Amino acid sequence: MPERKVIVESQVGLHARPAATFVQTAAKAAIDVTVAKPGGEPVSAKSILSILALDVRHGEAIVIHAEGDGAERLLDELAAIVSVP
């Protein structure tokens, strides 16, 4: 199952500019993408409000999941965004 577990390296967590970049990238894809905290309920990666409501802080892990055409590449791209300190 195409999935990535990544540590959020941004100092501000998955908030502010990193969150906006993350959602913009996910929204461009035609396939569904979700984000969850490990063991938590997944939410749409295309929803800025859902992402903010997850309240992911610096150093926390997230699980990104996508299925369909180009899923692997999209996951790599999203993982790279949150891996930038």
Added chain:
Amino acid sequence: MERLAGAGVSPGAGYGPAYVMSGAVQEPAPGTRHDGDPAAEAVRAAAAMERVAAELEARGEAAGGDAKDVLAAQAMIARDPALSTDVTTLIGAGTAAERAVFEAFLHYRDILSGIGGYLGARVADLDDIRDRVIAELAGVPMPGLPRPAGRPYVLVARDLAPADTALLSPDVVAAFVTEEGGPTGHTAILARAMGVPAVVACPGAASIAPGTPLLVDGATGVVRVAPSREEVTATLRAAREVVPVMPAAPAPGATSDGHPVALLANIGGPGDVPSALRHGAEGVGLYRTELLFLDRGEAPSEEEQIAAYRQVLTAFPGRTVTVRVLDAGADKPLSFLPPPGREPNPALGRRGLRVLRAYPDVLAVQLRALARAAAGTSAVLRVMAPMVATAEDASWFAAACEEAGLTCAGVMIEVPAAALRAADIAAVAGFLSVGTNDLAQYAFAADREAGALAALQDPWQPALLDLVAMAAAAGVPCGVCGEAGADPALACVLAGLGVSSLSMTARALPWVRAALARHTLEQCRAAAAAARAARTPGEARAAARDRLPGLA
């Protein structure tokens, strides 16, 4: 005649009819239902959300800069698919579009305000977007600003959002008056940058009737309601006299009895030089070099840095140009200078000089680039380090400068420890420059981004003035390059404390020059002593102003 009083945060006087920004759009009554086709109602809601998103985006595009990013993020919220799913579900159950939008937003509003902190502060943004969508649906005027009017109006609001102020200009707004807000708040900084008079923290402002003529004095903080014609003429004339028409080469900053106080500009790069020159800057007091480094995968090359620095240095022949070396970390993280690990409090972590001590090669390249850029120009290059805490930090930086062949190494005073031991630092530093915003943040343990703590960021806090006085008495030239210097009354107080230069956003220079020129050094010293003797920022401001008659 009625008179309101608040804090004058941007000098000058403005007169015009009040445009009172409407507060929140009325909440659609609970239980409001649509009568019929849920699909059509859902389409109506979606169209309204898209129109609001498009308008926010267009405003951002027109404004550019930081406003563009802020408004693009707001447009994303209006287009949020989860939000629109919630709206559609509520409409499917019979709820009218207006109420469905209100309830869908309420859900996220509760979550974000429950989390608090940064996200809690985003609740106001959510409310703004929600109100715009509801106004669009209900066909009522959009909350926010009117279209450009025939003549400038006085903008009155509880507080101003970036979305509202991004596109304003002095042609549209004669003055700002807000019920809330503080001296280092968004409205104050924006108003000073625009050159528009502003009064904040003015109780009663939000209940002024729309259209009422208002006369706003941004220096004294007085707002006169329906003033007489004579009063308007006199106040506007007095304000114009304080703001002299800029001569081609304005006299250097000085008190009326000739005590010099160099008036310098804060710049972020070569693009800010024309404004600095136009407003009569005698040089540069703070060149923030981090803009060259932000949003990149690696440090800019030595050649690229030389080009940027030389453009600034050649613009000020024979003048002082004070360059702050890279100030990274905390709110300005750089991917190629990662912190040592997770920092629970980045503002108390590895930032400023601490980053450079961990990556000395980055500093060495920057210092070498500065030395090479200055070669062959007549500018007087001074280099200073941010976030210095100890004399040992300062020695380390001075040694690095010497190694690069730079003779004038200085230190920013932003950490209370550095102010307390300024004399030790002065023994190894050529000059000091006080960053009042960060110094207040660390002295009061109050995050400068935290709006709820604005009172602790007030540059008139007596404790902050005490720390500045210690730095100014350390025995080497000491400037102030924080927001404090842009307040004309406070500028006089700082001069009275012994500060030898003031550096600020270029547009504030004419007012500060005029304020200094209207007072003697003795008056400035008396104002400084009175401010330090006060117990609260309000008392300090009032006591100082009593001794500065030229500002009345």
